[in-house]
Amino acid sequence: MGIPYRLTSKHIAAGLALVLTTAAAGQAGADPASERRLESGKQLAMARDKGNCLACHAFDDGELPGNVGPPLMYMQQRFPDQAALYDQIWDATARNPDTMMPPFGKHGILTEEEIGLIVEYLHSL
Amino acid sequence: MSEPVTFRLLLTVLAAMLAIPAQAGPEEDREAFRAFFFKRFPDVPPDAYADGIYALDENARRQWEEIEEFPPYEFAVEQGEALFSQAFANGGRYADCFENDGIAVRQNYPRFDPQRGEVVTLELALNHCRTANGEEPYAYDSSELIALSAWMAWTSRGRKIAVSVPNDPRALAAYEEGKRFYYSKRGQLNFACSDCHVTSAGSWVRADHLSASLGHPTHFPVYRSKLGKMISLHSRIYGCIRDVRARPFPEQSVEYRNLEYFLTYMSNGLPANGPGARK
Numbered sequence: 001m002g003i004p005y006r007l008t009s010k011h012i013a014a015g016l017a018l019v020l021t022t023a024a025a026g027q028a029g030a031d032p033a034s035e036r037r038l039e040s041g042k043q044l045a046m047a048r049d050k051g052n053c054l055a056c057h058a059f060d061d062g063e064l065p066g067n068v069g070p071p072l073m074y075m076q077q078r079f080p081d082q083a084a085l086y087d088q089i090w091d092a093t094a095r096n097p098d099t100m101m102p103p104f105g106k107h108g109i110l111t112e113e114e115i116g117l118i119v120e121y122l123h124s125l
Numbered sequence: 126m127s128e129p130v131t132f133r134l135l136l137t138v139l140a141a142m143l144a145i146p147a148q149a150g151p152e153e154d155r156e157a158f159r160a161f162f163f164k165r166f167p168d169v170p171p172d173a174y175a176d177g178i179y180a181l182d183e184n185a186r187r188q189w190e191e192i193e194e195f196p197p198y199e200f201a202v203e204q205g206e207a208l209f210s211q212a213f214a215n216g217g218r219y220a221d222c223f224e225n226d227g228i229a230v231r232q233n234y235p236r237f238d239p240q241r242g243e244v245v246t247l248e249l250a251l252n253h254c255r256t257a258n259g260e261e262p263y264a265y266d267s268s269e270l271i272a273l274s275a276w277m278a279w280t281s282r283g284r285k286i287a288v289s290v291p292n293d294p295r296a297l298a299a300y301e302e303g304k305r306f307y308y309s310k311r312g313q314l315n316f317a318c319s320d321c322h323v324t325s326a327g328s329w330v331r332a333d334h335l336s337a338s339l340g341h342p343t344h345f346p347v348y349r350s351k352l353g354k355m356i357s358l359h360s361r362i363y364g365c366i367r368d369v370r371a372r373p374f375p376e377q378s379v380e381y382r383n384l385e386y387f388l389t390y391m392s393n394g395l396p397a398n399g400p401g402a403r404k
Binding site for chain 1: 313314315316320321324325328329330331332333
């Protein structure tokens, strides 16, 4: 239900645990092409006329985030499979018909390619 | 657990299963609507919901109280009073069209009109009064009509909202239409009114703090500082519907009138406190 999400010590503890267990795993490579993809994913997620995900989710260094949805962090752990993350963004109503999260792909708010870029970016968080 | 207790429990459960569920009607809806918010915000006194987001947001409330010291809607109230007391060309008056000469009746609107078979809002009633007296109706976004509505709201301050759904299948149907509209997902963003103003009331959507729907219609028309002018309830609703990227209906469409009927019924018992001032 609509209990507002807040960052709690539980989230932070979960995050720390994740950092400790995956510290050695290594993150996305630092080559310029993939950096550019991550940057456009970030832009798409934050822009008001695109994903505007900040309206409801806190993530990264986004300013004035809303708290209708949970903070987007540790996405690799929450969504080991990128396809599941893609599906959540494409049509969140498939999982929860009453969700407040707009069906970004199904309603043509974002294109497949745009969602793909957002997924890559979120996976890096 | 001792036997008699278990047995009694079983009986209770059986009785509950057999009991015919109470017929859900407007009054049951209203009680459930209020109860939801009272449970979510146990510290907010019921009447405070008439103040919209200022019931839930202490900081915003302080700024608002400062604004209220020099009410930005005062001019509209004065203009409305002057217009209201002017006779029409045929000698008729607005006062003749309303109960109690139009003083302190705002809280009874919208009402179901059995002759017309539809919901009549205060704005519509004012225009009906004009046409019945041979005058042109006002545009719904005209400053004159909004001023008249502001004046009538002013004379009702402190009265309890008292909208009724009479025992007429058409009235109940109008109420149900409004209720369905309120809970329906719409637009490209797929939001229902209830998503923002029930489920997520009190949450933040970026810099916007979401108010509870309970109390939404008590204080219209409203001076919006963002726009620098007075607006009607329907114009406010129009804005919310445009924001979810749905096709908005025109002011005073049957859709919005039925929605206002439902919404105002939900606020029955709260003090009328229009006109208001909002961001």
